[in-house]
Amino acid sequence: MRLFVAPLMVCILASIAPGSLAVEPPAAQHATSEPGFAPLFNGRDLSGWTNVNCAPSTWTVNDNMIVCSGIPTGVLRTDKQYENFILEVEFRHLQPKGNAGIFIWSDPLTARGQPFTRSVEVQVMDGLESDWYTSDGDIFPIHGASMKPENGRGGDRAFPTEKRMNPSPQWNHYRITCINGAVTLAVNGKEVTKGKDCSPRKGYICLESEGSPVHFRNLKIKELPPATPAISAEQSARSDEGFTPLYNGVDFTGWKFTPAHEGHFKASDWKIAFDGEGEDLWSERSFKDFILICDWRWTAKPVTNNLPIILASGEYELNPDGTQAKRPTPESGDSGIYLRGSSKSQVNMWCWPIGSGEVYGYRTDAAMTPQVRAGVTPKANADAPIGEWNRFIITMKGDALTVVLNGTTVLEQARLPGVAESGPIALQMHHSPIEFANIYIKELK
Secondary structure, eight states, X not given: OOOOOOHHHHHHHHTSOGGGOOOSSOGGGXXXXXXXXXXXXXXXXXXXXXXXXXXXXXXXXXXXXXXXXXXXXXXXXESSOXXXXXXXXXXXXXXXXXXXXXXXXXXXXXXXXXXSBXXXXXXXXXXXXXXXXXXXXXXXXXXXXXXXXXXXXXXXXXXXXXXXXXXXXXXXXXXXEEETTEEEEEETTEEEEEEEEEESOBBEEEEEEOSSOEEEEEEEEEEOOOOSXXXXXXXXXXXXOOOEESOOSSXXXXXXXXXXXXXXXXXXXXXXXXXXXXXXXXXXXXXXXXXXXXXXXXXXXXXXXXXXXXXXXXXBOBOTTSSBOXXXXXXXXXXXXXXXXXXXXXXXXXXXXXXXXXXXXXXXXXTSOHHHHHHTSOSSOOOOOTTSOEEEEEEEETTEEEEEETTEEEEEEEEOTTOOSSBOOEEOOOSOOEEEEEEEEEEOO
């Protein structure tokens, strides 16, 4: 849940030495001594954990604690997936009304247009109450996951049966039991929240950063036998495929950010807000063969314009008099992603009837063969409605380009003759306001 955090309060509390808030009695009094538990955090570093979409400063280690700054919004996840288990963890918020969470059975990467993963969330929040959420240990599915709650209120959120949370900055203890798609939460020694029939029911464990500083310690896990018979592939989260983030949610580290970009490309928490002016923004590194993930959405109010109709061949449809055929179409802008250092090898983002994903520089090049021009023309318009998030999955291998837009393959093994073997990636400046998010890359051998 996104909640406003006063910047001054965050700065003041973030400057406090992590070990200086000695508030007792410690929640460790609720920890179990039963056998079979293993540390999930070694107290020294973040070995065994992956920073999914945050800056290095977001997740640090101090005094046997995982210290989360809360900036930007995002997640830290385990390297390993878990199915049936008992997880124990202690946490404390460093300010009243702080917000965070623990995700279970999570995917490895964030969902389209979201800073969080598909998972089941165990709420970690302080002093915030309403008709549809509490700070006492709610459990609910997010971003495509599902769960049937016990003690629900008509939705898919499970509510605690009593209030047992210690207020900030005191420590709290969670015991989260996950067995065959059922999850129960004990807060400070007593079970209060339950859900069942979860999907997925195998995946990663995540800690959530959401705007306010929070500490985690004494993380330990007891793995339990898997389900019999084994769960189906649909009941398991996706596996880690080796993607790394190209944007950290705080600044433009890794990008050639110059004064020409100031005030135009803005680090806006987990999103990049771009007003459409300035210059193209290029990555510092060059890439050869890769898979690139990038989410994007238009932010300008759409205006209906007559836009050209493109045939499957890549040619423009013509009227009987030889002029271009056009169709009234809502339009909010034009942008794209440049590949291998060239504006010609651009994967288009636009509102034309043909849809996004085409390679304009090759489609309109009369020197290219008909096969090449048809190959870089989208097979379908898979764009989300204007204002909603889209996700590109762009695969570049040799001179072959495949583009998947919102789950639909719009280009498949399209050839880009003469494209460079390696080069940087750019977010295009084309005078159109747009937001980018969830930019990940996986280099291919």
